[in-house]
Amino acid sequence: MTAPPDSALETRRLGLDPALARAVAESLDLGAAEDAVARVLTLTPTDAARLIETLAPHERQALVEAARGRLDPEILSELDEDVRDEVVDLLGPARTGRALAELDTDDAVEVIQGLDEDVQEEVLEAVPAAARADLEESLSYPEDSAGRLMQHGFVAVRESQTVGETIDFLRTARDLPNEFYDLFVLDAERRPVNTVALSRLVRSQRAVRIAEIVEPKAEFATVPAETDQEEVAHLFRRRDLVSAPVVDAVGRMIGVITVDDVVEVIEEEREEDIMRLGGMAETDLNRSVIETTRARFAWLFVNLLTAVLASAVIGLFEQSIEKIVALAVLMPICASMGGNAGTQSLTVVVRGLAMGQISTLNAVRILAKETLVGSVNGALFAVIAGTVAGLWFQDWGLGFVLGAAMVTNLVAAGLAGTLIPLGFHFLKIDPAISSVVFLTTVTDVVGFFAFLGLASWVLL
């Protein structure tokens, strides 16, 4: 990668050259699958995965069938889950099992845990016995836990060893992991008690004892295998770790988590938060129309109930609307402003909770602040919207009613936007999931009720 011309940015970002991707697609469409395979074989696994994802299903099938056995198994672990299911189907369990045996445990687990349970078993049976044992151990831990993220291979040392002995051991040992950044000091029960950074090891004289170059105790942390992956990511971030030992129920070291796994977890959690705030369980970019429709239906159905509830509130004031039809024209303004202001508060609070920036210590202060911000913006928009309405309908009473309803709803939005996610957090439910629908229920109901109710009282 040298200093890129502007168009190369797109390339780097996509991880593959769009022209190359188009050439592969065209070769496949023309039946020249062998050309397509040859091009794909020049790519890194991540780039190949991105390319395979952007192909149409029939192109994907032609590619996988022509390539059988020659594609890098790592591509499998890099694929989006929906596309991966398709590719595993095309490969069949036997071929998939052999491919998995070539991957690190953590990557193989990532592939296998996403498969349907019956496919999972067939694939596992096809994995050679040695690798299978590691896989089955990892799979025995809960989904999204440290046990599933870890690699089984790690380098253990004793405190009494010297640097020289350690380097001699590393030079002759077989079966070491491909890459490692820390050595782990284990006690007699194989419990990890400390780490030695490789950069510390190579800078020390041969006669120095490992005990003298271990990291400060305060920085040391072990990760129980059941720990949720989000907690693991927090730990890595808090201590700027590059690797951490994973321990079983009695504290024995069984594997290691490295920072590249953590980067993936952070990306996953980011995706989850964004999707949940957008009203979905997970991204469905590469999912079929039927499954996408089904998954999104549930959320829309909940939203329909909310909308009907809002309509019921409006229905209470049918007679007022019949008398002053301008009410119908203006009523969405107040509800819409409340929804948007509430979403702002909600987004800040959901994010603050996820990042551990909100605790019992400052929750009340944040609630007070959000309510105050709602009042001030409410007052400002009361004046603006009230003036607009007054001029529009030449009716300053109507303008006053809209302004008063605006303040009410923006204060309600600040309160609800803070209290709803705090409440879910307190109940140990992810606040990102359903906060939005509860919030818009509040801002719609309060918005319509305040505006139409005040209008009925003041203007009629």
Next chain:
Amino acid sequence: MTAPPDSALETRRLGLDPALARAVAESLDLGAAEDAVARVLTLTPTDAARLIETLAPHERQALVEAARGRLDPEILSELDEDVRDEVVDLLGPARTGRALAELDTDDAVEVIQGLDEDVQEEVLEAVPAAARADLEESLSYPEDSAGRLMQHGFVAVRESQTVGETIDFLRTARDLPNEFYDLFVLDAERRPVNTVALSRLVRSQRAVRIAEIVEPKAEFATVPAETDQEEVAHLFRRRDLVSAPVVDAVGRMIGVITVDDVVEVIEEEREEDIMRLGGMAETDLNRSVIETTRARFAWLFVNLLTAVLASAVIGLFEQSIEKIVALAVLMPICASMGGNAGTQSLTVVVRGLAMGQISTLNAVRILAKETLVGSVNGALFAVIAGTVAGLWFQDWGLGFVLGAAMVTNLVAAGLAGTLIPLGFHFLKIDPAISSVVFLTTVTDVVGFFAFLGLASWVLL
């Protein structure tokens, strides 16, 4: 960290013990600032930063004043930007400058780039000359660029060296970075040409030449200092890097980016995406009421224009509403469903663009899919909502109109939810910023127009 009881989860997550945080706040309130300082000194820098953020401003002031000079400078780089401004104010430029000199360049740059320009200069003047030169070089690169993320210290080797010579050099060299994971092979012009992983170095015999243990060329990448940090994060993810060399305009190595910087970038970008989708430029959790109000006002003002536009559409049909007041009751349903369905499409597309999963190759396929999903869900909700409306008002014509408007608006939502972010991406504008407001404009206008227009045509 041993296997934690359930309540310890919260502790680990927040990065600090809530009881400890409360004790610190109480000590400060009671004037026992020395006790508070003593407790804070036991924490890691990240934990201390989280605690300082959760304190009330007057408590923060008491703590910083009592602690002067004793707090770990790293806390500064871990603080939220708004709280950091406050603390830097309390410390004054001279003290801040001395603290920055103790940090790695990348951390010091993070602190200094967030300060107001005049404060920035005062602080820089207080940094000792040697460290200042490095800081000024980093600051000469654009904000959010690789040049600002990099550390200046790195370990360079030549291909002709042996492993033994390299280790001997590392054992005697001064001024090495605290932690490093790769050695960089430079050519005669100091251009990086390859890397050697430390784990590879320690496993090789002393007589082996560096040239024999370098990483495969295909995996090697250099980062020009002007590269945007998001591109850097993509590169690290695509190649599972732990460090990468940063080069100047002529390709000479000037620093190194490590994976912990990248983890921070990913967190930042995640925050940015979430905030922008929620209608804010950045998080304002720790910002004052006045500044928060001002920052959020702009977005709400744009939303007001949208809402007034929607009202204008309703205004076109005043006469119809006067005749059939049920139209006013039902009209928010169609607009609200469109807004939510559109947000689903939009979220998936914005995320897919950010992750490089959408290109010219599959954009049309995704548009077709989103439109189809909109049609199918539109048809389903047409039946449901139409039935509800028909039963409610005992008017099947009204139910039919609502259903027809629902299909129309959900198809429009799928189209707009895909085309709006694709359009922004094509214009090189971040699609997360303003897609939502454009989308709701479309779904409100189409929703009200389709429902009220059809009603006027069919029912009157």
